[in-house]
Ligand SMILES: CSC[C@H]1O[C@@H](n2cnc3c(O)ncnc32)[C@H](O)[C@@H]1O
């Protein structure tokens with residue numbers, strides 16, 4: 001057994017307490033072997049956590065990682081105009097290699113800010129899987145199907161591609177990659193395709209990841225056409241259940257919150273994207289109170305505009321209060337749970353906790369900084385004061401992905417340079433059409 005001792009730091013435990021402890025990692029199995037008092041454990045290798053806080057690697061439960069190439073490409077528009085006027089036209093020019101390079105850039109950004117797991121929705125998914133394999137993170141991937149503006153043959157082919165991709169890629173990268181079936185949203189996939197393909201996904205045991213109830217523009221047509229709320233419609237076509245998680249859920253009423261809780265459907269809150277696109281404020285505290293598992297996601301870098309989950313933690317805690325007029329809503333510990341244990345739960349990974357037996361997916365946050373002094377409450381710091389750039393080391397599956405702020409798994413400078421070149425060429429092609 002090759003093992004690694006993460007030594008000398010404080011550790012965030014699953015019950016949100018913090019204690020001085022060392023963490024022993026088995027690098028062959030990729031699991032945490034033990035968490036014990038300082039000096040009690042020994043290992044072959046060591047990762048210095050002194051002056052730092054060992055936390056579970058953060059879980060970005062909803063993103064479009066390759067959209068880093070579109071960071072800053074189109075801002076200050078609402079969702080529908082942003083997608084139709086800017087994003088979808090430029091995405092139609094994306095090559096498989098662009099998607100690979102964009103994903104590589106996003107994964108470097110995630111490693112640098114302490115994220116070890118992501119759940120992604122996009123296309124050219126083989127390229128994203130290769131990038132995830134090389135970068136060493138854990139991911140739930142899938143091909144996102146859109147049927148609007150396609151003929152029947154094209155629509156069915158896209159739904160089939162979502163099923164096939166999920167079946168083919170599941171278990172890739174030594175099991176670090178899992179998959180989901182992905183109808184893009186309740187308005188961009190036609191009812192007949194949902195009724196045909198959702199049962200097929202269920203029969204294959206595939207989890208489902210979709211966008212839902214993101215804007216009022218998306219809610220109104222479903223209510224008009226079906227006489228029911230969007231999540232009632234989702235339940236009617238078989239989409240809800242314990243293996244489904246829906247991104248956004250901004251405009252959900254009480255009946256829909258109850259439906260989420262009753263069916264065990266998860267939600268991924270994306271506060272920065274919801275603010276930037278002026279989509280609205282999700283009723284996160286009400287969903288948590290009802291027993292809904294709520295994780296946290298950045299959405300893509302074009303609607304955020306970064307992939308730093310510490311920003312997301314702070315935004316979730318802040319906007320939770322603004323949405324309710326209650327300063328006790330979405331407290332620090334709840335936000336940290338959303339970004340760790342809840343996200344891992346939604347993605348189906350045994351991560352999100354620093355405990356013996358769990359995946360060794362960890363980040364070490366450097367506390368030696370003016371903006372983290374004094375250290376009255378480190379859970380408060382994680383939610384309100386830590387920045388992604390405070391992360392000193394990142395470990396996933398027992399492998400050190402970043403040591404002393406140096407990414408060890410890929411050449412980060414080369415990735416940035418290639419991404420800049422690909423983004424410029426992409427925008428050039430888009431402007432010609
Ligand atoms: C067809 S691949 C996934 C698709 O989703 C688009 N997307 C990015 N952000 C959002 C969002 O907030 N709501 C809905 N769709 C979004 C992305 O650009 C891809 O086209």
Ligand SMILES: [Zn+2]
Pocket residue numbers: 062063064211247299300
């Ligand atoms: Zn999204």
